Amino acid sequence: MTTPAIVVVGAGPVGLTAALTLSRRGIPVTVLEQGDELATESRASTFHPPTLEMLRDLGVLDALLHKGIVASTFQYRDRRGGEIATLDLAVLSEDTPFPFRVQCEQSKLTPILLDALDTADVRFGCRVDGLLSTDNSVVLRTVQGPIRADWVIGADGAHSAVRHGSGVEFEGSTYPERFLVASVEEDLERALPGIAPINYLFDPDEWLVLLRTPHHWRVLLPTPADTDDEYELRRLPTRLDAVADLGRPWKVAHASLYRVHQRVADRFRHGRVLLTGDAAHLNNPLGGMGMNSGIHDAVQLASTLADVIGGAPDERLDEVAAQRRIVAVEHVQRTSHDNWNRLRESGGNHRQQLKALAADPVAARTYLRRACLLDSLEPRP
Secondary structure, X not given: OOOOOEEEEOOOHHHHHHHHHHHHXXXXXXXXXXXXXXXXXXXXXXXXXXXXXXXXXXXXXXXXXXXXEEEOEEEEEEOOOEEEEEEEHHHHOOOOOOOOEEEOOHHHHHHHHHHHOOOOEEEEOOOEEEEEEOOOOEEEEEXXXXXXXXXXXXXXXXXXXXXHHHOOOEEEEEOOEEEEEEEEOXXXXXXXXXXXXXXXXXXXXXXXXXEEOOOOEEEEEEEEOOOOHHHHHHOHHHHHHHHOOOOOOOOEEEEEEEOOEEEEEOOOEEOOEEEOHHHOEEOOOOOOOHHHHHHHHHHHHHHHHHHHHOOXXXXXXXXXXXXXXXXXXXHHHHHXXXXXXXXXXXXXXXXXXXXXXXXXXXXXXXXXXXXXXXXXXXXXX
16 A cells, blocks of 8 residues: 555644644654744643643653643632632543643644654645645645645645645634733742732633743733733733732733634535644634644544545544534534633522532532543543
8 A cells, every 4th residue: 555645734732742742653753843943932821630631641641641740639719819719630530540730831742743753754944835726636736746645634824825726714713812821930829929830810801811820920911902012011010910929020021912712614524635723713712722732633634544544434523624614613613612611600599509519529520521621531421
């Protein structure tokens, strides 16, 4: 049997996971990345239990655990009134060997994945500008010349050239505010005693997220959509003082503003093209579902592609691609949007529900299975 030419476009955590999944099955793969090197931005920073299981199966989890922080609990807090509820992921101990989250920037995972792909053909500075797809192959138009592939996995982000070139629609909406993320060099556990490694703070006027990473705390704040970026960055110190008064200016390592979207491709398979991660779906970051669900896309679609190459029915790819789209719409987007709505609530009903949830291990397990994406991988009836 002739070895098929498989091309993955994008060398982020999703693309490199897809490539490693294929490589572990003995299938050669080429990775095309438009950047001159791996991206160094923090971006996503939470790894959920099923993602940890997948990374273990790919042989890269130990290296990630060495770099990350194990977070066994997370908290819901009132911006003005303190702790509402602390949820302990230990209730998932019968569901997963990893009843915790790992806090670690995605930029620390990608070098680990790249090192594991020691025999793969990874080409940096190779931007894809378009493609021509037929029943039997795909020709990618790149800055280094045309590249023919039997299969293409698009993992090239929100502005995916693979998705555009395939003519796949990407409909959805944009949130009414921008998100401002600041990485700070502060000991927030001292400034805010009792906080967990992951904290969601309710407030109808200015909700807040505090996330610990190995070298920083990350502060996520909603920001008006129609103001100037420089103005918002200038007033960041005042906003941070309102989070905790340190008696001096906060030490800010990095801060950025970005628009947030809820979008999904109308299909995740177009002939011999498969879409994964942000190329297939976008959601807000509340709950840490974007990168995790993208890695799940990569493992499930790349594994199924390997099965098809090995002789399984081609229809299996259609089934898995359709299922991943259902997960994106009904699980990832719905849950992340619900999280956004709850943080902005002014009433106390949800707060009381969370307190009751934290006191009931059975209810907490049901809730956390969904929040940690375990339920999204269960076979549908």
